[in-house]
Amino acid sequence: MQALTSAGLTDIQTAHFKVLRFPPPENERPIDLAQRAGMSKQAMNYLLQQLEEMGYVQRVEMAGSLARLVSLTEKGWKVAEIQRATVHEIEREWALQIGAERFQTFYAVLKELTDG
Numbered sequence: 001m002q003a004l005t006s007a008g009l010t011d012i013q014t015a016h017f018k019v020l021r022f023p024p025p026e027n028e029r030p031i032d033l034a035q036r037a038g039m040s041k042q043a044m045n046y047l048l049q050q051l052e053e054m055g056y057v058q059r060v061e062m063a064g065s066l067a068r069l070v071s072l073t074e075k076g077w078k079v080a081e082i083q084r085a086t087v088h089e090i091e092r093e094w095a096l097q098i099g100a101e102r103f104q105t106f107y108a109v110l111k112e113l114t115d116g
Helices: 002-006 014-018 030-037 041-054 074-098 100-115
Strands: 026-028 057-061 068-072
Touching: 002 074, 014 041, 026 030, 030 041, 030 068, 041 057, 068 074, 074 100
Parallel strands: none
Antiparallel strands: 026 068, 057 068
């Protein structure tokens, strides 16, 4: 949040990270985003409407369907880049604190827990 604010992106709220997470939405249906975030479709659509009005996402109708697909805009990709850079900086700091080998073990265990 601090990195985004420093970059002048002061309108993003914590709730928006339900959408602006890794991996970011790219041609995904709102229902799929809602399921991934563990929230209702209505709540997700509320967040998507806010983010669309702020210029971070776009919803495009699928050809021959009423469904819409969600993708990041250029402004949204800027958020994703800042998030990834911030995560990498935190990872570097932790590796320096506990040592590269311990950090790699920690990272492997964390990955194992989140993948399964």
